[in-house]
Amino acid sequence: MNTKYDLIVIGGGVLGTFHAYHALQKGLKVAIIEKDKLPVSATVRNFGQVVPSGMDTKWQNYGRESLKIYNDIQSQFDISIRKNGSVYLASNNEEVQLIEELSIINKNNGYESLLLTKEQCLEKYPGLRNDYVKAGLFFPEEVTVEPRIMINRLLEFLIKNKGLVYFGNTKVVRCDSLLNEVAVITGNGEIHKTSKVILCCGSEFKTLYPDVFAKSDLEVTKLQMLQTKPQPNYQLNGSILTGLSIRRYEAFYECPSFDGIKAKEAPDSFEKEWGVHILFKQATDGSVIIGDSHEYADAANIDDLGFDLRMDVDEFMIAEAKKIFNLPTFEIQNRWYGMYSQCKENDIFECTIENNIHIVTGIGGKGMTGSAGFSKENIKNIFNLK
Template sequence: MNKKYDLIVVGGGVLGTFHAYHASKKGLTVAILEKDSKPRGATVRNFGQVVPSGMNVKWQNYGRESLSIYKEIQSQFDVSIRQNGTVYIASNEEEVQLIEELYQINKNNNYHSELLTKEQCLNKYAGLRKDYCKAGLFFPEEVTVEPRVMINRLHEFMSEKGMVNIFYKTSVVHVDETNEVVELTTAIGEVFKADKTIICNGSDFKALYPTIFNESDLVVSKLQMLRTKPQKNYKLDGSILTGLTIRRYEAFEECPSWNSIKSKEDPNSFEKKYGVHILFKQAIDGSVIIGDSHEYADAKNIDDLGFDLNEEIDDFMIAEAKKIIDLPNYQIQQRWAGFYSQCKTTDLFQHTIGNNIHIVTGIGGKGMTGSAGFSKENINKIFKLSTC
């Protein structure tokens, strides 16, 4: 443990891993300290899509950079990236208006999308119900990932390339900075040293700096998702996002008709109460993932969310999904909840202790889409490096 690194990242999820990746690409010596045997948090419990199209302009730019990064890595090492595109399916004239407006916004931003007619949607997506679909907006450059596969393969790739030293089952219990050197002490008494440390794991942040954590404006979102049994002789390409998604994703907030359309919605509806929007994605094994819902609590009160699944939410999502796509079967083989933190007032939580201890967390639902692009910029900022 005598080696001193330029950077130690606490937390091996997608946000921490991409900070480590970009630091290494800049020639820095880097280690990741991950408390579990492999990442187990939001990084592996999400839907598995990279959708810059759903973000506001700032985060769409990070997401577009992320797409380039994912595709570059995939060209060297299979980390489960599939470029099969994202489609938003409009179910009524209001949603058609929103996708037409978003199409124009993205055209102005030089981000390629294609308006699809009802017939084109029905021909492209097997089982899509003609009584649901009115039109679609397709983003061909976007990708899907297998969350439980991607992060572990990315770690494997970085290890094989000699980019980063990764230490699993390494729980950090104390961090201190003395004479511009950061010392990290683990639960078994090991000491790691670095010029700079970035803490990207919410639970590590909570354990190491409970006062700062409790005084932050972080909230935690609990999401429920389901996975069907494999669908025989059935193929569904890409991410299928539907009318409730159009009415939820922040990209559509930039549309001229957004406010007037949202004002007509029932604030007491079930989907509003539990933040439900319906998404589909077929996994590599042929199963179809259906999601998702959103329940919120202040981060310090995360236990209020509970760890049990709300069967009423699952039943609602299945019933809504059946109105959209006729799958060969709706037999559910797996149900789970994911938890991620986000800020009430800012894009993500950033706090610096001393000169060289940086807390970066709370990226929320933007993690899989935005982390790779954001981390590249943030490493340059933290180390005052050239962007070239």
């Protein structure tokens, strides 16, 4: 192969694709090599919420930058972005206190949010139960996406409009560091030369660099989600996050009352055992997606998580969802799980091998929200750009 690239990204998920996007924006010649025809892993199996509001200050800043990037791309090419806001619904006085404290933190951060009264929540969100909600915190700038649509359209946009070279159904079997470049060898015997490699695929990280993988602190999270049948004559706008989300998301860790409130929770509750917090999002077909749960294993022991869905977890999520919303139907048409990797000690895994091979993975549940903003900064750092 005679083409020489400035960057080859291994892995066409949201983290890899946004690294490619920002490199292309800087005028670099970029290729993505994806082991499947199109991405099939964490990027397309998540909830589709872009919620910087749920992140700590560092990643909220990346998420806010991501919002700008999503909106800019959407203005040029439809990638399924809907600017319909996010809300956290408090179900008791402790959760009200936390959203009030978070609203002050956001005000100091310059991130727009709006406290909603119980009555405003009931008016804004049809079907919301009067006996559940006490107040809400609304973030008008946040967006939702359809994950299985978004990544494919984003790749299409980069190929058609930005000059991305995309190799699907292509497995990388080796990366050889040469003097000032890297030779990327694929399973079909092709050799692609590039100045830099960014490896964003966890499974190929494991096969290409097993020793580094074995020493990493990566763990894998398995999440269960459900999708109702389309809701007749019903519209639920935006991302709906509820009391258990308030008690779980990192943004609330910065609230003065958080530690004291968490200390009073029952340590052996079902929701703690399976990491359940209740989210709602209406898809474009009118169905409502409900989730989710969290089950963990070291990345080296991913098989311990199995491939079955736990019906007791699904049944618990449905029962809790019914306490929050009276939907026209709770009949379930789809159930699935997603998996993503994250670090136990760090917020993302980064490792450089022989100067020009950069492993960037383990972004965890921050991927859909934070990848676009993080990748912009990371491309500048890797290529020493201003």
